[in-house]
Amino acid sequence: MNHIVVHRAGGYDRLRLESAPDPQPGPGDVLIAVEACGVNFADCVVRMGLYASAKLYVGWPITPGFEVAGRVLAVGADVQGVSPGDAVVAVTRFGGYATRVCVPRVQVFAVPAGWTMAEAAAFPSVHLTAWWALFELAHPRPGATLLVHSAAGGVGQALCTLGRLAGARVIGVVGHADKIPAARAAGAEVVEIGGPGLAARLRAHAPGGYDVVLDATGYETLSMSWDLLAPGGKLVVYGFHSMFRRGAGRPSWPKLVWGFLRTPRFNPLDMTGQNKSVLAFNLSYLFDRTDFLTEAMGRMQAWIAEGRLGPPKVQVFPFAQVADAHRALETGRTTGKLVLAV
Ligand SMILES: NC(=O)c1ccc[n+]([C@@H]2O[C@H](COP(=O)([O-])OP(=O)(O)OC[C@H]3O[C@@H](n4cnc5c(N)ncnc54)[C@H](OP(=O)(O)O)[C@@H]3O)[C@@H](O)[C@H]2O)c1
Structure with a gap:
């Protein structure tokens, strides 16, 4: 081979x-x-x-x-x-x-x-990631408002699609205007990162706050994501790609150290007082959770057969x-x- x-x-x-x-x-x-x-x-x-x-x-x-x-x-x-x-x-x-x-x-x-x-x-990878985030961790109710960062990417589109299937309203953030159609096709109302006042523009889409924010960007957005949560809201952290230089091929150690130091440390006292939670995961450690794998793939394959998931x-x-x-x-x-x- x-x-x-x-x-x-x-x-x-x-x-x-x-x-x-x-x-x-x-x-x-x-x-x-x-x-x-x-x-x-x-x-x-x-x-x-x-x-x-x-x-x-x-x-x-x-x-x-x-x-x-x-x-x-x-x-x-x-x-x-x-x-x-x-x-x-x-x-x-x-x-x-x-x-x-x-x-x-x-x-x-x-x-x-x-x-x-x-x-x-x-x-499998992107949909199982989205499944774990939404249905093992966040459990959005029908009518919930979700914020998905990097919504036009692999996991991003899967989160938008599964979020909509869960009956949620999905706001997707994209890094460039040419990604708007892809995120929109996945079911999101789209906000582009560029331009001033991203947090204010996202707040305008959900004045009461977001029930779930799905963030793989890392230090650049985590504090904003936390601030945008509604009471009872959940921040799901599953990646840190802002710690990497775009297109450089190799990591920049100063940027990694900067990103590590700037990554917010969430305080259980704040979480309790503000009724907000932080959840996190990495599926690559969870291959022995065959119960999850069988259930998630089985349910998604049923949605595919029913024409609900393309x-x-x-x-x-x-x-x-x-x-x-x-x-x-x-x-x-x-x-x-x-x-x-x-
Ligand atoms: N925890 C888990 O189990 C798990 C499983 C799968 C994937 N992930 C994570 O999910 C994220 C998305 O993965 P993916 O494979 O689906 O990739 P992807 O979303 O197709 O591509 C990554 C996207 O991230 C954004 N981005 C921001 N900073 C970046 C940088 N420095 N370099 C490259 N892209 C950057 C870009 O979108 P915008 O510019 O539009 O924001 C880009 O399109 C990654 O962080 C990955 O590590 C985690």
Whole structure:
């Protein structure tokens, strides 16, 4: 098989295409001939050597990648419900940038009818992230008002879509005017970051405050997000991308230190007194929560079958041009999901 290997932390040139023996499915495993793999912002952070769970679970060298779609090549003993030739999508705790991937059966799901492999590979990470944020943590009531930062991005669009399916009103923030149509298509009322008075413009959309704010921007927006919450509101923190330089390929240590120092520390006394909560998560530590994975994918696949949830918008790069996909994602100017076609 071929896979993309990062031997040590660095820029785009660290993404090397290499060959390796095919993995063999053990008991309970499914071997997949990959046709498409999803690209996530986290993969760029893995390449930079700053993703803590990558160090915990893999170390160096590492093949990034959290999701693939393709056809089953073989199954190990005790595997039921999938057979060689089936079109499947799977989640992977790293290792997804590969032409062959072997994963436990519980991480494998059918490709929805009529979807391309690229659309299928683009689905799990961002939708499972949005699901955990909304339905495990925030529990928005129908009629709740949600604020989604980076609403035109991969997770951003999934949050808008699932938020609307939960019956919420969604206000989405985007970094550039050319992203407005993408966030609007995902169901958000859109506010562009540029121009003066972002907080005031966001407050004008929800004068009583927001019931839920979903923030992966980090130190640049967290204090504002907290201030915008209504009493009883929840701030869900799931990333810190403002700590990175856009399009630089490598982290800036002064910016990382500055971002770390400027990240607000929330005080339980303030939370109690103001009736506001801060919730946070990183799904890459939660692969053993197979109950969540099975329930969330099952419910979302039912929504897909009912026509309530459509395929993600994808931008496809050839497998060997993975560096271009990382470069594009790190500019912060992409919309939707980036996918590698194998
Ligand atoms: N905790 C978890 O389990 C989990 C799981 C998946 C993803 N995430 C996080 O969710 C966020 C979105 O991930 P994604 O894969 O869907 O990416 P994405 O949203 O498609 O791209 C990132 C977006 O962030 C904004 N941005 C702000 N500062 C940036 C910077 N310095 N460099 C690049 N982009 C920047 C840009 O949108 P605007 O300019 O429009 O704001 C950009 O489009 C990331 O922070 C990621 O780490 C967390």
